[in-house]
Amino acid sequence: MKDLLIPSVATILATRDETPDTRTFALRFRDDEEHRSFSFRPGQFVELSVFGAGEAPFCLASSPTRPEHIEVTVRRCGVVTNALHALGPGDEVGLRGPCGNGFDVEAAQGWDLLFVAGGIGLPPLRGLIWNVLDQRSRFGHITILYGARTPADLVYKDELRVWSAMDGVEVKVTVDRGAPGWEGNVGMVPVLFDQVELRPERTVAYVCGPPVMIKFVVQDLLMRKFAPERVISTLERMMQCGVGKCNHCCVGHRYLCRDGPVFSFAEIREMWE
Amino acid sequence: MVSERVGTLSESRGGTGARGVCPFCSCGCGLRLLHDGLHTVGSAPVLKHPVSQGRLCARGWASHEPPAWGGRLLAPEIREGGERRRAGWDEALERAARELRALLEVGKAVGVLVSGRCTNEEAYLAAKLARGPLRTGHLDDPLGASYRALLAGLCPEGPPGEGGRALEAVEHSRQILLLEGDLSVTHPRAALAVLRAVRRGARLVTLGLARTPLSQVAAVHLSLDPLRPFALPPDLLGALGGGNGRPPEAPPTVLLAPFTSDPRIVAATVRALAEVLGSSGPDGGTGARFLPLPFRANTRGVLEGGVAPDRLPGGLALDDPQALARLRQVWGMDPWPRPGLDAAALLEQVRGLVVVGEDPPRSLPAPAKAREALKGLESLVVLDAYASATSDAATVVLPVAALQETEGTLTSLEGRIQGFGPAVPPPGRARPGWEVLFRLLELLGAPSGRAALGAVRAEMAEVVPGFRSLVGSSAEGEDMPAVARAGRTPEPDLRRAGAQGGGDAFGSHVLVLAGAFDWDDDLMVDASPTLRRDGASRRKLFPQGSVTMNPADARALGIRSGWSVRLRSRQGEAVVPVSLGTSVEPGVLLVPFAFREALSGVLGGEAAQRVEVERT
Amino acid sequence: MIAATRAEPDGRWVLPKENAGAWVERLLEGAQVIAPVAGPEGEEVYDVVRTPHQVLWDFVNPLDPPKRFVLPQTEPLARIEKTDGRFRVEPIHDEAPRVFLNLRNCDLQGFHFLRRMHAADLPDPSFLRRFDSLTLVSLACTRPCPWGFCICCEGGPFLREGYDLQLTDLGGVFLAEVGSAKGRKALEAGQGLFRPATEAEQVRRLELEQQALRSFGPETCHFGSAMRRISTRRVADELWEAMGPWCLECGGCNLACPTCYCFSVKDRSEEPWRGNAGGEGSAEQVWTRCRIWDSCQYQAFTLEASGHNPREAKRERIKRRFYHKVSAQYYRKDQALGCVGCGRCILVCMGTTDMPSVVAAIRKGRWEGGRL
């Protein structure tokens, strides 16, 4: 039986700066066999170790349909993330996972999909978006709404362009505060709702981002008659083990690292402690 | 598979564990230190320990972590042409002695700083180093000034409760006056004594600059005026007596913890309290019993071992002819009889410094100034277990064992002298602190006896009355006589102490810059992965510091937690983020201890001052 | 005796007290033996014994919990070595055979709680390996301890199952009840030292149990109504708030609790100890990844990198502790109450918010300052 808390060694293949403090890392298990057998769902996460500095959870930002490497997009904000940003291609880290429940892609088959992301909330959705786009015919209309604080805080700028060029995919971007050279939308994400056609009865909505943003967006969606079971979000808590043992991530008797981090709003409503 | 060094059932390797005394606060809780032969790996409570009685606070439960997880000094190092390099013990010690001797020969001032996390034996040897071969009175504990401020003019009969049972006496008091920063943080075991008394029906009056958990269970909480704390609330006696204007019937117990990091203000406030409560004088008063609470595990023992600019070992007066004669006889050299400067002042004056187990920037009221001063020294000899800003600046680093790795005694706030042994050997080439000090003394020409801890203790017993019990093996649970009374502290200059006149109309708020000591910025706390999280997070979120504001004030200003405000005082202005807390009174802004320097640079070093507050 | 064991596999045996030392001697031949011994302050502590006469047979349950021996406060999980920029992660396993002798039944229940939780959902092989190499010999309490309330939690003083071997002190002899194959093996190690129990001895064992149950003191803890209230959110926030100042956030209630297992994972640098132990190999840097005890009563337990803390207030954390231990939701999840009635939190609490005090307050809807 494999040890629950012991990471395997993985190699950083490449990095890409997304914003001044956010960087995407492409990773591959050092052991080929292990890499091939690593399977996951979008919305799941890994526990990533920078040896000596510690371990922290990050969403898998790549799609299982593109298995050559796995990607995480990491904002620099503390001990582990700072140490990770100091590493580059060829350096080794530890990986453990996948952890968490992930998005139920099967259940969304045949539905229109609405993705609403704020700031660093796009990475978990990105894996799902590519996953869906890679099996495009199984889903209805796809709408991607994305907001960040400033134009400099937008991640995956190239991919936003690629997605918007695709058929049957609508992409809208907004920033809270504009900047010289920015000609797009200005305002919080909900301003985009009025620019697209929403079909609540046929749509599954995925909302990811900072807690405040999630709160406002979900409220707005419910007012627009989205069913709580079909408003899907991810929750965040301090995590240590990622495997349901350490108790850091509980909300009541639910463990975000096992029962989550993906929940429908109908479930979130029922959570208390 | 199992690596020899890190057997998994490590906790079982060390027999029943080593007898330990908690190295953090001065309550003196006992514990068992568990180890795997190399690392300390666990802390266990001891039901039969007279102080802790099976209890430990979060720090006590993590007392095994600092030595095993902290950044350790592993080998002697010396600085050469700006570069530091490893050296052998002999070379490093000789270098230290040579540097200090060179300064003495040209008449430049040297000093010695000793921390309250040193053992009594180390403190005594450090005091001997200063007043012996270094011929100086520039000798202090950076947190000692605030303890001396509590003692000044107080405790004519020593701490209450005979036989080192002061905390037990607190538990059975009927009236308690508590002057505190936040006792539940600084001295948890003492806080339990207060809670127990309250549970038994005692009347508790809390007094301080902030609302604390204990103030919530108090019958009355009285706020000190942050600008003039020593102008005590007028209703103090009545509050203690029962709220109907009558003074207390039984002698109240008064617990005194430094409520601000400015010792002058502490001293003035305690003096005022002593007057109101009439501690002294045959004609009554309230007969209050005072219990001063030093911060660190051995702040009291370090003072009694002689670490103070105006005391001799034993806490005796510098002009005590008998004491001087005894020292001369025991040391085989004349003790330096003149007073020196306190920690903050001596840092500005000396050219050479020996620092034992201390990182002055973390303990002194003005960290930036301390860091600057350390950098400018010609010789800085640092004995410590942990790396710090101070060891970084050292010209000679002498790595010593952590408390958990050495034999020694600590003196608790009650005056209990408790012995403990090493749980594990020190890592790398670190040596026990007493041994290093002993060799340094030898190299500097002090006539020496046997290099054994027993010999050091025998010597201490001759000059420090309270240490008589140290000779022989049972150092456990013995009591010290009354706390030092000798040496009048100079009248505090209240104008310099940051008191701006009361009638001053300037400013919407009062900014308290000299927040009381808490553990957030402590070196050992920082070395513990379990304990460091809160402080590390606060320092990360507020790299420029922050002020704590009452939520009502924030509402009035229309701001939220994390937003910044502009503070304008007569000295200057600054923009700082606020965090909200009901612990501070409306109209007051409190700068946490760890952030005390963030604003002092701009707004001046006053302990408290009026400021205008605006949204940014 | 072997023959008798075969004839009567779950029979009852007695160990005359004068044979106890010899039995321990035999156990020591094949395993590490952990038992209550006298600690440095003269009080009882659990420790690895080297000689039989260290073992205490009549003792008050040690304050420091035996869970350390299955879930150490600092548990090395893996050795991490860096050489030429490459890492090697070597798991540290521990499956040394051990006999836990004279465990109290409340703690035995605690052990099973920990095992269930580590076996549930995603099993933790590293814990299970160590646990399953352990033989659990309990010593039933014929005299209740001064602060225990195991009768309120199905925790003791006598058990019907869960032990490998349960001993009862009948005076001149220990009665031994076999609960598993491992227990039988421990018994067999004492070949020639045990003899079959007489009818009278078995009756005596039942009498002692009844007597023990009757002699429980005033220390009780009525979980029923507290559980109903906690599970249905009917404990007023003001009540938790009122308890706040009486808890000093020491975490002792968690750290000393036989059923608590919260932890964090950290890397300890082995730099300072290299060379001390020799045989270090050529690695440039070495760390040990450790699992270390944590407490949900510490403010930083849920502190996120952003500074956001969902349980910033003390009342939230106290509430959390009792939700995990006493709610019906967790009772279903863990198949047991999170309290075995050992009474350790009563002794260890730096404040006054121990289990019985808080349960009583919830029942009464009023907090009066807890235990004196």
Ligand SMILES: Cc1cc2nc3c(=O)[nH]c(=O)nc-3n(C[C@H](O)[C@H](O)[C@H](O)COP(=O)(O)OP(=O)(O)OC[C@H]3O[C@@H](n4cnc5c(N)ncnc54)[C@H](O)[C@@H]3O)c2cc1C
């Ligand atoms: C399910 C999940 C998915 C995440 N995905 C991403 C992602 O894709 N990109 C990204 O940039 N960030 C993500 N985060 C947040 C990320 O885990 C934290 O930013 C990170 O733990 C900070 O670690 P640090 O050591 O740099 O910070 P420090 O403040 O130094 O934290 C120390 C330790 O505390 C723990 N910790 C602190 N904050 C958090 C937190 N918010 N969540 C979990 N553990 C925490 C970690 O174990 C960390 O090592 C995710 C968090 C969760 C729970």
Ligand code: SF4
């Ligand atoms: S109260 Fe003080 S002495 Fe006791 S465990 Fe806590 S820090 Fe240590």
Ligand code: SF4
């Ligand atoms: S309830 Fe008691 S034992 Fe638990 S953290 Fe609070 S003070 Fe400590």
Ligand code: FES
């Ligand atoms: S992160 Fe450890 S239980 Fe969820």
